[in-house]
Amino acid sequence: MDRLTEMEAFAEVVDQGGFTDAAHKMGLSKSAISKHVSSLENRLGARLLNRTTRRVGPTDIGMAYYDRARRVLNDAGEADALVSAMQSEPAGLLRVTCATDFGVKHLSELLPDFLNLYPQVTLDVVLCQRRVELVSEGFDLAIRVGPLEDSSLRARKLTETRMRLLASPEYLAQQGGPKTINQLTDFNLIHASNISSRCVWKLEASNGELRQVRAKGGLCINDGQCQLDAAIAGLGIAYLPDYLSQDALMSGEVVDAMPSLPRQVQDIYLVQPYHRIVQPKVRAFVEYLIQEVPKHANAC
Template identity: 40%
Template sequence: MNPFEDMRLFAQVLESGSFTAAAEQLGVSKQLISRRLMQLEERLGVRLLNRSTRRLDVTPLGHAYHEAALRLLAEVEQVEQSIAGEHGQPRGTIRLSAPLSFAVEHLSQVFPAFMQRYPQVVLELDLSDRSVDLLAEGFDLALRIGQLEDSSLIARRIGGVERVWVCSPGYLAERGVPEEPAALVAHDCLPYGHGRTVQWRFEREGKTQQLQLGGRLRANNGEVLRDAAIAGLGITYLPLFIVRKALEEGRLCRVLDDYRPAPLAVSALYPAHRQGVRAVQVLVEFLREALRDVL
């Protein structure tokens, strides 16, 4: 019986999403993993997984065991790193979640330098605009843009993202320039999100106002909305890094600049049990330094 190995197997199954995927990643048979986890459940006297042919369903006790296992495994990793030499090269695998557009624009340019500096660190990147559950999905680190929800996660600010309202020169020539936020109700808007309406926030001279706006085209991808604005379909509100090139080339124009809110914070989030893992810490510090001049 090896409790830590059982924890690793269970965590890998949850992170992979199936016995088959976990077996492929670990290089063992699916039957071995299934047998070991059944023995684990027998030893604990509880059901961790509800098995079916279609999907893997984790019980509430299974979620609790998974979170505890991740903490214990992280502590073991910290002890091993400490014994191996605190000032040696950071090592280990970091599972990182980051917004797609932000990662393509910024992270793809800095990660090669990180990999060269820390050759014993392995990065697994999940690029998506969805908000992942770090604990349930086994992520070590996530980058988030915007206001953070209250949670047990540790957050460190690594920069800020400016947002701007933009549209095409042709759209302005046809529809006119909105001089104040209230004028947007007479314009075609291209909101980010899936709801029928989104809330755009405006700030000027210390005063804040918010407007609920809708539009014929809504999307949760900034590039889609940017291209729609370039095509003259309306006004959109996006991070500057997504529209900067189009602005420089004259394909987009800025509007309502006097009402721009403060930049959105870019934060690195990680579970408390990963706080002492050197690989996570050096990556967070590296990102703060590397992105200092571009955020």
């Protein structure tokens, strides 16, 4: 007899508490279930079930075998489901969260083509500055800029973006530009209120040392575009990614306030909860972003 069928028959007898209910669950006759279990016991040379007129339950050996058998059966079921999932068309609701600045500048441009490719997928995209709890809040994916904090998530680097110290030409003409990292404390620094280290900038010096600069100034705001607008208005120096500031740099509204600073970068990640079986809609969106995000982000 088939080993997996014997194993499944035995496990169902344990789960259902008897042969009759197990037979009903598997769509077989009671005698067929009994034959499968007897064949299994004969093959193993051990009694796995205690049978009485009132109840059926596993022996000590049977309980130990049940624990391992149930794991094998679950793995076999997941293997079958994986094959089915990989062959089915992406469909259903896909919930995605993304940092607001990156979502407005780049993700929004990519969504129409994805929906044209997969018309059975419905996207629910939430742009926000806070780090969303993917599992508890029911999200499938997130795009995050900067260091990752939650190691329980599956992460894939999509691309990276250059970070610059930016200010208006007028502000630097009045104040003079900073020549060293230490001199930054003499300037108004426009900083973000949406991160835990909002008053500290971490900059890499020319010798490779990671330096921390405590930002001080008259403006703390939780939106990158607003920080850029403040820098354009001459309120101080902002530390922003190229994907947000490239147009303002090209137009001359802002300039690199410290061009001698070594190239600073932040990684951009795609993160998702860990699942042994990835749904087609999730897999399709992941593959699409991996292909398209670097093209758009690096075009800045």
